[in-house]
Amino acid sequence: MVGKLDESLLRDVGPFRRLDRAQIREILDLATPRRFDEGATVFREGHDADRFYLLMDGVIRVVRTTAGGETVTALHIPSGQLFGIAQALRRETYPATALCARESLTLSWPMGLWDRFSARYDGFAEEGYKTVGTRVGEMNTRIVELATQQVEQRIAGTLLRLINQAGRKVEDGIEVGFPVTRQDISEMAGTTLHTVSRLLSAWEKQGIVSSRRRHITVTDPHRLVLIGEGR
Amino acid sequence: MVGKLDESLLRDVGPFRRLDRAQIREILDLATPRRFDEGATVFREGHDADRFYLLMDGVIRVVRTTAGGETVTALHIPSGQLFGIAQALRRETYPATALCARESLTLSWPMGLWDRFSARYDGFAEEGYKTVGTRVGEMNTRIVELATQQVEQRIAGTLLRLINQAGRKVEDGIEVGFPVTRQDISEMAGTTLHTVSRLLSAWEKQGIVSSRRRHITVTDPHRLVLIGEGR
């Protein structure tokens, strides 16, 4: 097992921001840290929701799988956020599967502590619900996009969301901060990797994006916004 | 203004089930009852979330409107449920618009009372969060459907959901319990009214559904389930 975790780890993380040193100490002493490889599964859809997590570093991809075996990516979670907080909505099982889009570090606690943390620590429940609220908003937006927009607009929207959530400024634009394949993007936009590939090729010719294997850089975000709005 | 509301109104309604007579009395005395015509707006997307509601009777349709003016129906709310509970997720504005799919009766309270109710009344917050949890689950399902299924399957799924949530047993099957147009269904399934019309005509010929103007009856739900699964 690991030695004592340092209190500075949680000092600037949303749900714990209002707590004092001693409280953070208590919380850390109850936490289980863990490292996950890229592609590893943190928890699975339908399984008993026995723990909740805080993402310290990395990116989590939340996916659902259909009866037919197809995969749909619901959202990505950046570091510093809680996830797997089924208990907040009084669910007994996880509603989706959480994968690591790249190597990730988590802290986790038994779900039984959720209500205790909520009662004892100022701002903890508050932050948790805000997180849920934000995600519900995002889901809503996705529904509207899927229902009304064409594939081209949806892919543009998907790329923009990716660089917003996990973008890294690089020399010629903004790069998505974790490895993404065409397949991944197709699962986010609800289309096929073929269509994504074609479209990215076209955009690359127009100088809107540039991509290497598993890496995508948006060089002209403004154009992408226009495309997303339907020209 | 209306006279005193009767306590039996809330006795069997989810969020208040665990309360005693006196508590229900307190809550009712703070409530504002209101009747809405079919098609009336209860609250609008983006407006200040100043009240939360309980649907006593009727059906609420939750919709979002795109920049381009298209409408997408997110879900329907049956009577007995809380809605407009933005405060539970610490939102300051309503995330969507609530319309009445038919004549409806609501009680409502100032949003400021949400936290007071949560603290004071056993099971109130619990029920609220469960409701949110259920709706999040439904939204997730819709995302998966929109992303992976074809129009035919989505329309089948939409119809099944409608009769589950607001179905009324009639002589030759199960009827949707409020007026629905082809346009409405297209907004739920993310397609056009033309496609819906064609499909319903075809299904009517096959004896799966029967419809009159603004009324739809499913006569063979099992067949519809098969279609929804892709045959």
Next chain:
DNA sequence: CCCGGTGTTTGTCGAAACGCAACAAGGGGA
């Protein structure tokens, strides 16, 4: 260095679904 697996590109083809348009059928109000 070669080899296999994974990820990507590109082309062709056809079906699904949409837009347009014209028309039919009810229903409610004057």
Next chain:
DNA sequence: TCCCCTTGTTGCGTTTCGACAAACACCGGG
């Protein structure tokens, strides 16, 4: 009763996408 407006139907042309297929690029391991 008549008229108008909303709702529903249907045919046709067009576009968009997905299915299939073949080949190539990149990467790590033996």
